[in-house]
Amino acid sequence: MKKMILAVLILASAKGFSQTTTTPPENQGFFKKIASRLEFGITAGGNYSNFTNANFATDPLPGFHAGLTVSYKFTDNFLVSEEFLYSLQGAKVKDGAFAAQEIKLSYASVPILFKYRTNSGFYVEAGPQAGFKVKEDIGGITDAKFAKKIDFGLAGGLGFQSKIGLGIGARYVYGMQKVSETPSPTLGDFKNNSIQASIFYVF
Numbered sequence: 001m002k003k004m005i006l007a008v009l010i011l012a013s014a015k016g017f018s019q020t021t022t023t024p025p026e027n028q029g030f031f032k033k034i035a036s037r038l039e040f041g042i043t044a045g046g047n048y049s050n051f052t053n054a055n056f057a058t059d060p061l062p063g064f065h066a067g068l069t070v071s072y073k074f075t076d077n078f079l080v081s082e083e084f085l086y087s088l089q090g091a092k093v094k095d096g097a098f099a100a101q102e103i104k105l106s107y108a109s110v111p112i113l114f115k116y117r118t119n120s121g122f123y124v125e126a127g128p129q130a131g132f133k134v135k136e137d138i139g140g141i142t143d144a145k146f147a148k149k150i151d152f153g154l155a156g157g158l159g160f161q162s163k164i165g166l167g168i169g170a171r172y173v174y175g176m177q178k179v180s181e182t183p184s185p186t187l188g189d190f191k192n193n194s195i196q197a198s199i200f201y202v203f
Helices: 002-012 025-036
Strands: 038-052 058-073 078-093 102-117 122-138 150-161 166-178 191-202
Touching: 025 038, 038 166, 058 102, 058 191, 078 122, 078 191, 102 150, 122 166, 150 191
Parallel strands: 038 078
Antiparallel strands: 038 058, 038 191, 058 078, 078 102, 102 122, 122 150, 150 166, 166 191
16 A cells, blocks of 8 residues: 555656656656646545344444545546545444444545546446455444454446536445454354445546
C-alpha cells in the first residue's frame, strides 16, 4: 500500500517537474502526457452494511465512508480508479451470543475499479477491494479480536460526474472472505456486504 501511495505522489508531481529547465525536452512531453491523464478527487458518503451467511439474525447497520481518489484515463471514456477510504461497516445483531449489540468494523478500504464513463458523464464501474481493519467495536468492547485483519470483496456501481467535477455514485460491495477471526459453527461463515452512496468532487 505504501508503494501505491508513493507512486501516486510521484505521478502527481510530474507536471511540476516537467516545467523545470533541467528536464530534457523529450522527458517533458512524457511527464505532461501522464499528468494530463490523471484525475484526483475527494469522496464521502453513507454505508448500509450487513452480514450474509450468518447463523444469527441481523439488521443492517448505518455507517459512513470518506477518503481520496486517483484515476488514470486510458481514453476519454475508459479509466482505472484507486480509492483510499475509511469505511465503517458491520451489523446489528438480533439474537445469539451478541444479541441486541452492534458489531462495528472500521476498515481502511482500497478499491481498484475499472470504469467506463460516457461523454455525458454517466459511468459504470467494477473491480476488487481490499480492506485493512483499523478498529472494531463489539457492543462497546474494542479489543475483542473478533474480525480478521484483512477483508476482500468485489465492488460494482454506477453514477454521474458533471463537467465541473462534482458527482454522485452508488456502489455495492460483496464480501468474498469470512469475517470472523476464529471459525465457529455457532456464528457461521458470515461475510461483509455493503451498499454505499457517495458524493465526490474531481479536481
